[in-house]
Amino acid sequence: MRRTFLITGGAGFIGSNLVHHLVATRQEAHVVVLDSLTYAGNLENLAELEGHARFRFVQGDICDRATVRSVFEQYCPDVVLNLAAESHVDRSIDGPGAFVHTNIVGTFELLEAARAFYRTTVDRKNGFRFIQVSTDEVYGSLGPEGLFEETTRYAPSSPYSASKASADHLARAYYHTYGLPTIITNCSNNYGPYQFPEKLIPLVTLNAMEGATLPVYGDGKNVRDWLYVDDHAEALLTASEKGIPGETYCVGGNNERTNIEIVTAICRNLDELAPRASVHEELIRFVADRPGHDRRYAIDSDKIRRDLGWTPKTAFDEGIRRTVEWYLSHREWCERITQSRYRRERLGTEAMPAGAS
Template sequence: MRILVTGGAGFIGSALVRHLIGNTEHEVLNFDKLTYAGTLTSLSSVASSPRYSFKQGDICDERAVATAIQDFQPDVITHLAAESHVDRSIDGPGAFIQTNVVGTYTMLTAALDYWRGLEGRRREQFRFHHISTDEVFGSLGETGYFTEKTPYDPRSPYSASKAGSDHLVSAWGHTYGLPVLITNCSNNYGPYHFPEKLIPLMIVKALAGEPLPVYGNGANVRDWLYVEDHVRALQSVFEQGVPGQTYNVGGNSERRNIDVVEAVCGVLDRLQPREDGHSYSQQITYVADRPGHDQRYAIDAAKIADGLGWRPLESFESGIEKTVSWYLDNRNWWAEILDRTQAATRRGLGG
């Protein structure tokens, strides 16, 4: 098939592109604006493949989107392009509304026009796959899980913008018959993760000998999903999923934030011990919490497991080992990003 991936130079998008080129016969067009969080160096391993191509463009640009779709003639559009950092959404919500809501509307409009022009089997098989987050569901208490039936209750500008985009996708399916799919995933981690997010931020700060900032008391809980497990799930959904359906994707790996940071420190202690012999965990410090910080996310992924046969292959322990090892082996990748973007700067204090 021909797969158009929006945001293919980002963290999850680039993992999906690498997976599709490396493990399938699909052709891939990466459509990406190359904002601060997108880098083509994440795709160097597949850049020379005849089945991969790149088109720089903004999902809010109607003409650019329509041209890319018409020129490439995709069988599937996987829509990953989004602003995704909660702290940045607190400081500047406008960019999140523009990209996540207006951009998704632009993609849906172009996809609908394109789909209406298809005929026969190509029309029947076309899919518009929208990739979203579990944060749209709000915050859980100490028990329970998010399911595909959980009401939406977003608490940050980021999650509200993603909730809005989810509703648009669903509406285009119901109103216009566009064959849409939605996936809501838990927190991803792994290689090529932009170093403003928790796990890579802890790695690079630990190696720099800097304090490891943990929000509040560190008791906030997330379900951690290794990114390569996630992209296998995305492939399963757009190849086998039922149009109009939503699938939750989780890693079955709930951890408190402080436990995640301590796990990172433990792996670093083994793989690259500090010169003074002390643990990196001594660098942990507690800082002012994020405004409106959701207490707990946890995914019930039974629907995708039972319906499509997908399950995560990595445990949190194996995934975090692979992740830390990758960052140790690929300093040039993240050092250049830190120099260019100041990604390690604290944001989202709400002041």
């Protein structure tokens, strides 16, 4: 049976990987992407799907009520996956306003449009789902022990994570107040193809490919859990197919690494794939830490594994190898971004003492 998926933010990193995964793995899926194409949105990420019978792209802002409502009216989605967001912590330090606008107001507009649509679309009620795609960063920072789980208290520490936390609260409230079948997923750090070069893994890979310095914040010992993006895409689809409305699912790779371990892994892969006169690790430089930098995130994804049968398939060594290979073979994609939108300068220095960056 035909099912229409509305994917907001589908021209970004996770969104575009999700679109490719969905079209490839679900033959009944028709996909509509709604994306305003901010600096992070890139139509090139979806170029292979141009003209595809089961794919449509709409350029538009999730904060724009008329646009959002008309997309619901025209395409009548069975599933909404909300990935449209301002997503970079460092940018949220320099300019929190855009984060409040898109991540909170935009999610509100989508929920309102979904509520109006759901109330009046009786025949498709049973299958309708609104998946709010969120992050483990809403839980704040962990000490050396313990894991985030669905019942962990929210304690966001950056404007980014605070705006995502607000959106989660709205999505949950729309379930309890209006019966809208919302589901929240809180995922750990993703990596893979098409990630915008401001984030750690592509930034380090691209700098290392050019022999430029590899900036590592603080002592490099901040810990994150890493999940290959395709595994996240499958988790989101699983949540939309088998998840229980009103529930939250934590999604993670059970793969904790310090930032310096990540950088070292990239360097070692590049030593084999694109050797230079000396090893890439020599390019590492420790720089002033990010203000409010959470020390450790780690996630317990037992619930989605046990209740929905999801499990990540890509081991870190394989995923990071594939990612480094992808950046090596997509230099033009990278160059077009760095020439027009982002020159790999340091961001998020607004809250630092003068001269600290």
